[in-house]
Amino acid sequence: MRRFALLGNKNAASRVFMNISPPLHLMATNEGIQRAAAVLNGGELVAFPTETVYGLGADARNGEAVAAIYEAKERPSFNPLIVHVPDTETAQRYGQWSDEASALAAAFWPGPLSLVLPLNEKHKLSSLVTAGLDSVALRVPAHPTAQKLLNAFGGPVAAPSANPSGRISPTTADHVLEGLGNRFTAIVDDGPCTVGLESTIIGLTGPATLLRPGGLAREEIEWILGTKLLAPNASEISAPGQLASHYAPRARVRLNATQSVSGEVFLGFGHISGDLNLSASGNLKEAAARLFDYLHQLDATGKPIAVAPVPASGLGVAINDRLARAAAPR
Ligand code: TXA
Ligand code: MG
Secondary structure (H helix, E strand, O other): OOOEEEEOOOOHHHOEEEEOOOOEEEEOOHHHHHHHHHHHHOOOOEEEEOOOOEEEEEEOOOHHHHHHHHHHHOOOOOOOOEEEOOOHHHHHHHEOOOHHHHHHHHHHOOOOEEEEEEEOOOOOOOOOOOOOOOEEEEEOOOOHHHHHHHHHHOOOEEOOEOOOOOOOOOOOHHHHHHHHOOOOOEEEEOOOOOOOOOOEEEEOOOOOEEEEOOOOOHHHHHHHHOOOOEOOOOOOOOOHHHOOOOOOOOOOEEOOOOOOOOOOEEEEEOOEOOOEEOOOOOOHHHHHHHHHHHHHHHHOOOOOEEEOOOOOOOHHHHHHHHHHHHHOOO
16 A cells, blocks of 8 residues: 655645655566556656666556646646657657658667657547647667567657656656655666767658757757758747756756865866866767766765856767756746
């Protein structure tokens, strides 16, 4: 029997029932995966690893389960969620397919890419997943544990990153537990994520648009499409990753620093080393995989964080995007 507590808030309308038992800590064994799938089937939340970051998953057809995600993350309700499926064929049930979608899916799925497509008429997804839009974000993750979970569950899984809204994305099970506490039912723990940045999101409801830079470099996508990606126009739904201070540590963050000033902790890159170094050899993939973990670690010191310059090419674009948001005034 799980225990629930009424979390005291100032007014009754904002009171929510929260689970106060610690989440089940499941390993990525057959038994762990089966139990996690059963939790999803029961309409409850499962945190699970993908190659990008840990996701907080719910049955995407179950409105209450999806609502629990928004609640656990305290996520603004106008932000739609990514729907995770095991393969392209399943994705085609939910999104309207095009030549561009086929080319990108063939080149990069499974992998760190999400496609926003016009929603299929008979999609059966909760409208909370799409936040009422007539488009849907779809992703086929490559992580073997995510794949096993999606296959065992047999349905679409809505999953944002498993962090409280506006905080650093989680790349280990400990980050998830630290950030979300007891606000979900189970976690499948399978160690650190290898990519470490969220998926790149491409909008295909019109001309191909880069909605969010991420774990797959835009050049690779442009090479497959044979055309440049557009920048999102201001009237389009603004991804929370595009809000100025979405990736916010508690501490103040100072960018492009060459050395720390008194009282700061320093996040190095390449030959500018510090308390931690994103990549002593200047490797951007390594830096991406470490970024959120190192921000978490430095944030835990309670001191302001200075960050060395990171080149703005390839994955460095997404790294700088996250750093700029971490440093934005709030
Ligand atoms: O790597 C990832 O993408 C991770 C893992 C768990 O898969 N997920 C993730 O989800 O980063 P989340 O919810 O933190 O970010 C989803 C992004 C949001 O910025 C949201 O606004 C955008 O996808 N999005 C979802 N549906 C959309 C739509 N229909 N149109 C435009 N943007 C959409
Ligand atoms: Mg997120």
